[in-house]
Amino acid sequence: MSNLPTPQELLYEGKAKRVYRTADPQVYLCQYKDDATAFNAQKRGSIAGKGEVNCTVSSRVFAYLARQGIRNHFLAQTGPTEMQVRALHILPLEVVVRNRAAGSLCKRLGLERGLPIEPPLVEFYYKNDALGDPLVTPDHIRLLQLATPEQVEVLGSLALAVNTHLRDFWRRCRLELVDFKLEFGLDEEGQIWLADEISPDTCRLWDLEGSEPRVLDKDLFRFDLGDPVAGYQEVLQRVLQAVGSQFLLS
Numbered sequence: 001m002s003n004l005p006t007p008q009e010l011l012y013e014g015k016a017k018r019v020y021r022t023a024d025p026q027v028y029l030c031q032y033k034d035d036a037t038a039f040n041a042q043k044r045g046s047i048a049g050k051g052e053v054n055c056t057v058s059s060r061v062f063a064y065l066a067r068q069g070i071r072n073h074f075l076a077q078t079g080p081t082e083m084q085v086r087a088l089h090i091l092p093l094e095v096v097v098r099n100r101a102a103g104s105l106c107k108r109l110g111l112e113r114g115l116p117i118e119p120p121l122v123e124f125y126y127k128n129d130a131l132g133d134p135l136v137t138p139d140h141i142r143l144l145q146l147a148t149p150e151q152v153e154v155l156g157s158l159a160l161a162v163n164t165h166l167r168d169f170w171r172r173c174r175l176e177l178v179d180f181k182l183e184f185g186l187d188e189e190g191q192i193w194l195a196d197e198i199s200p201d202t203c204r205l206w207d208l209e210g211s212e213p214r215v216l217d218k219d220l221f222r223f224d225l226g227d228p229v230a231g232y233q234e235v236l237q238r239v240l241q242a243v244g245s246q247f248l249l250s
Helices: 050-067 104-109 137-142 149-172 229-242
Strands: 008-011 017-023 027-030 035-038 042-044 074-079 081-085 095-102 116-126 176-186 192-197 203-207
Touching: 008 027, 035 203, 050 074, 050 149, 050 229, 095 149, 116 137, 116 149, 116 229, 137 149, 149 176, 149 192, 149 203, 149 229
Parallel strands: none
Antiparallel strands: 008 017, 017 027, 027 081, 035 042, 074 081, 095 116, 095 176, 176 192, 176 203
């Protein structure tokens, strides 16, 4: 551990993570927090152990996706709530993939919750807290110069490829992937890399083993559907049972 880059300067603090520069300009350190927010931070709270769950789950998922050929920013998990990642310029877009109707999609379009969506739906949202992260079309993205048309096409294709692999991953954990959010970044050569996190904060995960779907994700906090601490810990244990409990170090 002594040879690993250490935090040098706080670069960014968001709702769920702190990102630090390190002595290596190509490496950032992400620290995951227990803070929880919903509805564009209108609801705030804390979920005990969330930082460790999200860091560890994201590490396992990113490592799995890398083995499937999905290029991503993960380098190493260096502690229970810390991971090293490749330094990227993050695009101001959230890419959402939906396999079933849930959340805002039901509210906007009047769809029945849980309705299967085939083929999966890809949506883009402008990362802007002041505007409430609005839904945007490719034309909006071009107007705002958030990404080029070519990049948007790549983002959509990558998101669908990630969806295929994530559905398999979560199926190994006896969970169904309802929908999820991705973020991407650019390296110095302009290549697109998967970034941010993939966790119960960013994925809707339903346990379908019972007679009714059981929520095991941030909706437990968002809509007061149950104990989020227990839900997040159950996801963590299922992931560790499926792929192992050791730290992932480069």
